[in-house]
Amino acid sequence: MSRPRVVIAEDHPSTQEVLRQMLTPGYDIVAVVGDGESAVQAAESQHPDILLLDISLPFLSGIAVARKVKKDFPAMRIVFVTAHAERAYQREAFRAGANGYVVKRALVAELAPSLEAALNGQTYRSPSVAN
């Protein structure tokens, strides 16, 4: 079975690096981009299985990217990886079509289950988001 293909959209270099390290063993990272517009382009050109999206991205927010990508590629899985732990962000992310929502500080515990859930057609909500 082929490894799932992932695009990482994250503007902070050290978070990019952490994601790269954590994903490399099980996923093919086909692009790493640092802004929202490049994320849309990478999704269009690479057709990844999963688009990992930060919310606060330059030029186009992650939420706006998700809306656009889900409109054109409804089957593409989108998992948000963000520092925003407020419910409003998670709510808006799922409204925009997210399949998963992970809070960065809980990445080690939550990244793998969120990606598995997304690939299995399920949704993953971070327990770290205030309820």
Next chain:
Amino acid sequence: MEDHREGADKPSRLQKRMIELEAHLGQLQDSDRQFRVLIDTVRDYALIPFDTNNCITGWNAGAERILSYQRDEILGKPASVLFTPEDIANGNMQLELDTARRTGRAEDERWHVRKDGSRFWSKGVLTRIDDESGNVVGYGKVLRDLTERNAHTRSSLLTLHENEGRRIARELHDDLVQRLAVLQINLARIGRDLPPAAAHVGSELLRLEKQTGMLSNDVRRLSHQLHPSVLDDLGLCAALETAVEEFRCEQNQEFIFLCEGVPENIPPNIATTIYRIAEEALRNIAKHASGPGSLSVIRDGRALRLTISDAGPGFDVPAVFKSGLGIPSMKERAQLVDGLFSVTSSAGGSTTVDVRIPLRGDC
């Protein structure tokens, strides 16, 4: 008998002089009349003479416009009616008169009081008036209402403050919080991958990870207080809903939230104003009220209306307006975007804060 002397029908030198003097007097009278008309009709400045007993002896159109008294009802009244009770009690009014008497003039910037009791910020000068022998016969006060200019300055300062808060909040969130998250992730990864022989290090790593998480939460809280990023990222309704959710969580209290018809493109200063007023009202409720409440923001024609209610116990509104900073600052924020602010409360009963802010342009 006819007078055939040369120049008999011409005016004598005396008559000529008389005619010249009459013309000059006429010019002077015209000039004096023009000057009086100017003083009486100038509307940007209040020109108010007092006598040595500090009783008002004159009142121009500017004074009428700025202070609202009609000429007939103010002439003869003491000048103290124009000063705030605080300035009278603190001796500031007397100091102004003493300075003018001693040095000839006294400049000031202070609050003055209109007929209806409302206050305005003014810049003025009080000038001593002497007769030809140098005796003091009265004083002349010239003042200008700077409320509008002041409001503009305060509005600019507030915008500057909010923009700076937004910039620092972004820096904190987009850089420091990200770096702390990476630190926390790396600590968790090291802890996860520890060989069994190093298990004793695990608890120390866990402690460090938790401390990093707490530090990260503190920075996020600070960033949120400086400027809630949710307001810029997701809009006013999401930001208010988040504030209400946090309130419910912290106070363990029922609180209804409603957001209806709010346009997405409302100007940032209006969104920030509504958010800050709601935030202050929720803070007041957390401190002073109990029981269920509600917060709604709805579009009402060409305006946005924010209403926050609690179940009480209420308070004496005029007393709180005078002594508290919170409610006057909410009112000022609303006024800076041409909004109307009201608060109704009854002792032991409920309290409602109502704000109506006009929308302009394409909103």
